Amino acid sequence: MKRMLKRGLVWGFLGLVGLGATMPSLAWDKGNLADYHGRRAQLVRETRDGVVVLFGYSEDEIAVSTVEFRQNEMFYYLTGWNQPDAILLLVPKPTPEPSKGGPAEIDKEILFIPPHDYRAEKWTGPKLGPDDPEAKTETGFPTVMSKALFPSVLNEALKTFPVIYTETTPQPESGEDHFIEAAAAKLKALAPIAAFRNLRPTLTRMRAVKSPGEIALMRKAVDASVEAHLAAMKAVKPGMGEYEIAALMEYEYMRRGCEWPSYPPIVGSGFYSTVLHYESDSRQMQDGDVVVMDVAGSYSGYASDITRTLPANGHFTERQREIYEIVYGAQEAAFKGAKPGVTAGELNRIARDFINSHGKDKNGQTLGQYFIHGLSHSVGLNVHDPMDYSEPLQPGMIITVEPGIYIPEEKIGVRIEDMILITPEGSELLTKLLPRKADEVERVMARE
Ligand SMILES: [Mn+2]
Known part of the structure; x- marks a missing residue:
């Protein structure tokens, strides 16, 4: 209240000065x-x-x-x-x-x-x-x-x-x-x-199964948080503080009606891109870093959860792009598998198999060992909403798909996290307006 x-x-005041019609x-x-x-x-x-x-x-x-x-x-x-x-x-x-x-x-x-x-x-x-x-x-x-x-x-x-x-x-x-x-x-x-x-x-x-009314609110949380990510993509550059990006994103989703962060914002650059729950956001981003931004807001109590990984200077190095594209490929493979009747555990295996069959670390080992968290969780009133993960997916469920590879010795962490709604036919990508491909991310960062 x-x-x-x-x-x-x-907003009443803004209405008086003539902005009310569009707000x-x-x-x-x-x-x-x-x-x-x-x-x-x-x-x-x-x-x-x-x-x-x-x-x-x-x-x-x-x-x-x-x-x-x-x-x-x-x-x-x-x-x-x-x-x-x-x-x-x-x-x-x-x-x-x-x-x-x-x-x-x-x-x-x-x-x-x-x-x-x-x-x-x-x-x-x-x-x-x-x-x-x-x-x-x-x-x-x-x-x-x-x-x-x-x-x-x-x-x-x-x-x-x-x-x-x-x-x-x-x-x-x-x-x-x-x-x-x-x-x-x-x-x-x-x-x-x-x-x-x-x-x-x-x-x-x-x-675990969202009503049409809940889905409508979650779309609002997602849309506001997508705008926050787009604003961050346009703003990130070497020399900026991670906290500046976190503050900018919070401003962008709150001005679109979100009331609070769905979880403490994580903006981690360089080595800290590999630290999963890095919440201090206190470092200055450096030329050559990747930056993991796991930031999203809640709308009328309903959470969202979105992560993008950017090159701080606007261009991935060859190695960063290689890792990025493996994570992207793992996510694409999981999207294709997402449909009613499949379990979240099966999607996790699809993504892990993709990561293990693409690329190597500096010792020639497969990369699955660097995917150190689960692929999916339910989102709703809580960002980690209650759900029995042994049960098959059903239409109306909303889950994340968030593969990641974190190689601390290379200071490269990449996570791409999107939200999907399970539909009778398969799934709908709720975060589809936010670029995911490496080239598209670079293009947004170049403000083209
Ligand atoms: Mn998540």
């Missing part, structure tokens, strides 16, 4: 609130015999003094609710024989939110209260209640369904371990005899 208000003011509105886009209801209904059909409880993040769970509030992803996926301290409760309809009946239907879907705190709202801006007349239309929930009522409403529901589906394990790499533990402890104290089941596998399966 903090952010939306600020932006509303800025898109940059408020956070939740898409269609009915989509979130659809996910809640699907979740209840799958969980059947219990209630669903999820906690949103409170302001204490993230360092709000240094970063803006962002919601727990599973909670956001099911609610579209972006304010702190909320709780979700879903209750299925009681059926005479729940174990034998057809699909369970959703009975109650309740969003619990904190009551107004007008003193705090002087600092943080107006918030929605549970008793406000617009509470239902603004949240898309048929019932919005004060958080204070959660314990009694939960206990009433548990009389019919003594099972609680919630998150009992954290999302890997999320840093939310403590949050998950605390939420589980809170629930156990409220419902000491209820059985607990983990929602994560079901939600992981649901989140």
Whole structure:
């Protein structure tokens, strides 16, 4: 809300001075609130015999003094609710024989939110209260209640369904371990005899396949980040700081509506082109370096993930071009293999085989040993979105294809990372407007 208000003011002002007609509105886009209801209904059909409880993040769970509030992803996926301290409760309809009946239907879907705190709202801006007349239309929930009522409403529901589906394990790499533990402890104290089941596998399966609304938002994240890469290609030259390129790219995707980086920007030149998670971006790019730029922004919560590798002076050396073209060839081979029914692991093998059958290192060894990470991961609300990688790809999944070769002793690191949408026929390259071929990259850098 903090952010939306600020932006509303800025764009409102531009509108007054006459730019409004061409400027898109940059408020956070939740898409269609009915989509979130659809996910809640699907979740209840799958969980059947219990209630669903999820906690949103409170302001204490993230360092709000240094970063803006962002919601727990599973909670956001099911609610579209972006304010702190909320709780979700879903209750299925009681059926005479729940174990034998057809699909369970959703009975109650309740969003619990904190009551107004007008003193705090002087600092943080107006918030929605549970008793406000617009509470239902603004949240898309048929019932919005004060958080204070959660314990009694939960206990009433548990009389019919003594099972609680919630998150009992954290999302890997999320840093939310403590949050998950605390939420589980809170629930156990409220419902000491209820059985607990983990929602994560079901939600992981649901989140892996993107809805049309999610795909539309991800296209916006991708398009803004593609523009950032194009701007960087035109700007990079020897003597510039890596941080200048990172700052330029952040400016370019944020002015197109992205609200934050999808991950810390990586702009690594020379030896640092071979360091996968180089985040200091503190070096001056030198003539003869390659520069790996792994930088992208999120749009209304949806991430993107794009990497390009450039020659700092605008022209690849013969050896740099050789390595670049092997990485490019590996990516092309993986694109050709990407279609429903194939696993991400199979794509990884295709790319690795290509790299191992092309080129050599200084000792005459094959290059596969320098491809030190996986080829693909799912992207969504998280840049490493949850997905079961043993499952075959399906239409609606969005994954990266990012082969790389990193040879520290030659100070050459090359990664080309693009995003594809799996379609019924194969895949669509979402990042197709951003040049990938070595010649095209050189042409953009020459500003031709
Ligand atoms: Mn990636």
